[in-house]
Amino acid sequence: MDAEAAKMIGAGLAAIGMGLAALGVGNVFAKFLEGALRNPGAADSQQGRLFIGFAAAELLGLLAFVTMIILVFVA
Amino acid sequence: MAAETGGKIDPMHQFLIEPLFGRHWIVNGYDLSFTNSALWMVITVLSLAVFMAGGMKRELVPGRWQAATEGFTGFVQNMLTSNIGPEGKRFVPYVFSLFMFILFANVLGLLPFGVVPGWHPFTVTSHITVTGVLAIISFAIVLVVGFGRHGFHFFSLFVPHGTPVLMIPLIFVVELMSFLVRPFSLGLRLFVAMTAGHILLKVLAGFVINGLNLGVGYAAIVTLPSFALMIGITLLELLVAAIQAYVFALLTSVYLNDAVNLH
Numbered sequence: 068m069d070a071e072a073a074k075m076i077g078a079g080l081a082a083i084g085m086g087l088a089a090l091g092v093g094n095v096f097a098k099f100l101e102g103a104l105r106n107p108g109a110a111d112s113q114q115g116r117l118f119i120g121f122a123a124a125e126l127l128g129l130l131a132f133v134t135m136i137i138l139v140f141v142a
Numbered sequence: 143m144a145a146e147t148g149g150k151i152d153p154m155h156q157f158l159i160e161p162l163f164g165r166h167w168i169v170n171g172y173d174l175s176f177t178n179s180a181l182w183m184v185i186t187v188l189s190l191a192v193f194m195a196g197g198m199k200r201e202l203v204p205g206r207w208q209a210a211t212e213g214f215t216g217f218v219q220n221m222l223t224s225n226i227g228p229e230g231k232r233f234v235p236y237v238f239s240l241f242m243f244i245l246f247a248n249v250l251g252l253l254p255f256g257v258v259p260g261w262h263p264f265t266v267t268s269h270i271t272v273t274g275v276l277a278i279i280s281f282a283i284v285l286v287v288g289f290g291r292h293g294f295h296f297f298s299l300f301v302p303h304g305t306p307v308l309m310i311p312l313i314f315v316v317e318l319m320s321f322l323v324r325p326f327s328l329g330l331r332l333f334v335a336m337t338a339g340h341i342l343l344k345v346l347a348g349f350v351i352n353g354l355n356l357g358v359g360y361a362a363i364v365t366l367p368s369f370a371l372m373i374g375i376t377l378l379e380l381l382v383a384a385i386q387a388y389v390f391a392l393l394t395s396v397y398l399n400d401a402v403n404l405h
Contacts, residue, residue: 115225115392122389126327129334136337140154 074138081135088128095120151348153341157268179272182264186247193246214242218391225395226402233398236283240276241391248336248383252376267386268336270329277329280394288401299404328393335386339379346372 099117103110161167161175168174197211204212218238222230244267251265266272288296300317301310346368353364 112224115221115396118385118389118392119396121385122331122393125335126331129331129338132334132338133330 074142078135078138081131081138084131084134085128088124088131091124091127092121095124151344151351153344153348156262156264156340156344157337159269178264179266179269182247182250182266183272186243186250186266189250190242190246193242214238221392222395222398225392226399229402230395230398233283233395237391237394237398240280240394241387244276244332244390245384245387248387249380251336251340252379252383265336265340267332268340270333273333274325274329276332276390277325280328280397281325284397284401287398291402292404296401296404299400302405324393324397328390332386332390335382339375339382343372343375343379346375 095117099110099113099120103113159177159179161173161177162181166173166175194211196207199208201208215234215238218241219231219234222233222237226233247266251263251268253263255261255263288299292298300314300321302313302317305313349368350365350372353360353368356364
């Protein structure tokens with residue numbers, strides 16, 4: 068296989084990681100809502116933790132994007 | 143809007159840093175030109191200064207403007223006191239400047255200046271050099287505060303309470319790594335989130351233009367749905383601009399909490 072073609076296939080495969088990160092981010096908010104509806108009084112005080120979890124899950128998806136950009140433009 | 147080169151629209155052109163009016167200013171082999179990036183940083187700071195000056199008149203009954211400014215300061219102060227405790231008030235000036243600068247830079251980069259021919263907005267935070275420096279400043283403040291308050295006792299941050307003695311060498315290394323990777327993840331998150339959103343918007347804009355150029359049939363199938371999607375994505379990007387500024391400030395305050403209170 069051509070090296071250029073392999074790079075593009077790798078970049079395409081990296082996009083799968085972003086879909087998986089979408090699952091993670093959805094899970095963070097779903098669980099938060101689930102808990103918040105059971106105990107709405109405690110929900111507001113946990114918003115900071117919600118966004119920390121969101122940031123951690125999102126970062127891993129963004130790393131897939133960085134891999135993709137590096138494969139297409141740098142490597 | 144991205145530059146058009148032979149019918150192909152380049153979504154990366156918007157991130158190009160170039161000297162204003164093509165004028166270079168080279169000192170001892172270093173290029174110190176006033177670039178579009180620097181211009182947009184100045185615009186960000188100026189609009190922030192106008193926003194703050196309008197809200198700091200200290201009226202007894204706050205008007206709309208003062209209420210907006212107080213909303214932001216109160217928000218940041220609340221975030222710091224709930225994360226760090228009463229000592230968090232000392233960090234309000236820094237975290238507030240950080241939050242507002244990132245928020246204004248993100249939102250200004252989304253404004254439709256592209257309708258003026260030859261102009262396009264430049265998102266300062268879409269370069270890792272900028273976000274990386276912001277992250278390193280945050281990290282440096284955490285180190286200074288941590289070592290200043292606790293001296294070498296600060297290293298106990300890397301050994302959580304109740305760790306079995308056998309596990310201490312392993313846990314220490316793992317915690318040290320997770321501590322050292324913080325500035326990278328902080329800077330990388332903001333930079334990639336802004337870059338990805340802007341590339342997506344420009345790719346869709348390319349679909350709109352190319353569909354229009356191909357005639358009425360393609361315009362109906364390609365341009366209209368792409369344009370509708372662009373409107374939705376622009377709203378999403380406004381949300382992301384605010385969330386990323388919030389996450390940056392929130393993580394900075396969480397890291398400061400580690401430095402102030404250990405754990």
